[in-house]
Amino acid sequence: MKSCFGLFMLVIIACNDPSPVPVPSPSDSTIIDTLFPLRNLDTEESDTPTTFMPGYYTGIIPCTDCSNITRKVLLLSDHTFHLKDEFNGRELPPQETEGRWLTTNDQLQLLVNNTLTKRFAVSNKGLKEVSLTGAPDALYSNSYLSRKIIGADNIAWMEKKAAGIDFFGLGNEPFWLIEIDKDKQISFLQVDSSHPTVFPYVAAIQQNGQYIYNTDTTTCGIQIIITPQFCSDGMSDNWYEYKVEARYNGITYMGCGVKLNGLPE
DSSP, rough: OHHHHHHHHHHHHHHSSSOOOOOTTTOOOOOOOOOOOOOOOOOOOOOBBOOOOOOEEEEOOOOSSSEEEEEEEETTSSSSEEEEEEEEEEEEOEEEEEEEEEEEETTEEEETTEEEEEEHHHHHHHHEOOOOOOOOOGGGTTOEEEEOOOOGGGHHHHHHHHTOOEEEEEEEETTTEEETTTTEEEEEEEETTTEEEEEEEEOOOETTTEEEEEEOOOSSSEEEEEEEEEEOSSSSSSSEEEEEEEEEETTEEEEEEEEEESSSO
């Protein structure tokens, strides 16, 4: 009997018209109550502080007395840096600076002879220059240095590092490779050779900022000149921290190189 009565009540409720829901007029003020904050949609990526990663950074920054400046900076894992500013719109030579870097409070500091020369805020957008006190600088408010891939980031070369290779170089037209292992040997491979030519390792002679290796076997010799300088292989977006010349059999091979385990020295 109770089941029949419950079914009868459901039929009555279903047959009745529901109460009309009032629709607010456009002039009425509407209050929206939500369980989450409404997000302000912004098409631009937010500038969020992040952890600094060593590597190669580059970008275009403003210039007060030229068109702009192309800035390139290598920040190596040993806390040394090499910065190069190329002035566009004026006939000025590039300005190069070397020193060491350190980080503190999401900021990167560049020091030359233990004197702070530049400071950058580190964010997901890249490196943005700020004042030496760490305060924002209006001149660089929209200018960032972006991290680019350099040769030392190559996974295959990291395997060579794990295998004990100290320095790796390569070049194109014609293609060649060179590996320096200070505990074993120096090997030079040409594109038309199935096996590298192997030379005994000798320490480099440092001269005019370059590192020069002169080594030979009983039948041939090779001279390798390594120069700390920004270098592009011309075949990819990779950048390198050294320019390399290999002089072998009367031919000079030009290319780039990366320090893997502590060379040149």
